[in-house]
Amino acid sequence: MKKNLVKLLTKDKEIRLFIIDATNILERSNLKNMKTDFARQLYTNIFIDCCLLRGFLTEVDQRISVSVRFKPAGHTAHCDVDGSGNVNCTFSSQLAAFNGDFADLVGDGASLSISRASWMSGIFTGTVELKSASINSCFSYFYSKSEQTKTIFRTWIENGIARGCLIQPLPFYNINHLHFVMDSIYSAEKYMITEQWAELTIRVFPYATVVDEYIVQSECNCSKEMFFGILMSVETDELKNSIEVGKNEELECGICGKRYIFSTNDLEAIVKIKESEQDG
Template sequence: MTDYLIKALAYDGRVRAYAAITTDTINEAQKRHDTWSVSSAALGRTMTATLLMGAMQKEDQKITIKIEGNGPIGPIIADSNTQGHVRGYVTNPHVHFDELNGAGKLDVRRGVGTEGTLSVVKDLGFGQNFTGQIPIVSGEIGEDFTYYLAKSEQINSSVGVGVLVNPDDSIKAAGGFMIQLMPGADDALIDDLEKNLKNCPTVSRLIDEGKTPEEILAILAGGEDNLQILEKIPVSFECNCSKERFGAAIISLGKDEIKQMIEEDHGAEAECHFCRNHYHFDEAELEKLYEEAQ
């Protein structure tokens, strides 16, 4: 199934809902970063949640998430936009535990850590940014995003994200959902949603069984009749890095640094953290950048 995200309303517009399948997208990230099982699950959950939050933004706004816990994975970075493009990386891609957690799943909490912060930076355009930060509350990612939305944005939400990893570290299934209460949601509706969430299988299991984002939201909304699909967006791993961008970064280092690259290294090599693409600059290219730095 090709990755995509849907936006919807439920319960006569009193609930805003998003759901996405991200299996191919997270598989691309896994291959680019050579992540092992626990790192794959943590990165995949973070990228999926970032994608869902990116879909909430307006027009060309972008969002960047940083989860910095005290576990062995280290900081996790992901960013997304409103077009369904997402990218991300982990500081330590090679984290795997032989032991599963108490629920029989990959121990993402142990990999991420239970102390630290989740930071959100929204690029609002025109050089304006909004920044919010909360302490990590569980390290399971979905619960941390749920807490962020409640505390920093005052939106009562439920975020569910999941990744199933094959024995060869490839991604078997990945995706997630986000449910948000709108004005007019009463206690009866909230009770109904809580019951549906409690009885719903994990999102990764649903995707592994072949369920679509529409079917996942129908389960959470108590049936298709309660659901109104608004938009369907293709999802993919996309990086906006380029040789030109890295050239501009080299210019910003200043002429002394560039001269040292020319005289000592006779060139320069740059690598993008997000996609692992490499860019080579030979002496002639560095000479040109040196002149621009002047």
């Protein structure tokens, strides 16, 4: 599979960018389960934005989970991204059949939550209200509010092509340089759809250098060992309580839905490792 996510850094080292071509991987996603044109458009936008988030994952064991709760009850979206580049996005049946306007989905009671997890550092979650005029603006608002980091999401969906770009200025950036980047992308928007993927960085981003390239896919390489690491982040007392009452722990992969059962023997092994690390 070709590398379809590119990380760039402007030559002044002030702004990083990620660009994604999600066209092919959408064919293996849950897009086919959307019942309306609106749901298909919304699904594609959320899927592209979540593919871009893969660029923030620097280790294989890291994961990002995105949960969107829209205003009407039962209208939800969930997406998981892992450090191997696997992305899975699902809509509730109500949202998959929604046929109104985006404004009808946001407002009081609507929220966007993004969690980041890894074996060693545990899980960190941020939540913001959804009041923006587009889903891309909602993602941008999350990072400005929860992460205190200006982040801009752009998507282009046309003629069967689905691409996106994330722009994130680094600390101490020059605002004029950010304006230059945004103006350059705006003036070259037609190429985001029409240009061959291999030539896109040269055509649209001549002021930036390619730092890395990744493969993003709608598949899963999960394993029990991966979730063993996640349980390592659970408080030792909680694990001991499960052991005392003879309770197995079950974890479900948010990407493929596979379930992993951890017996009390597994939990005892985890507690032993955690306590030996604390003693050391």
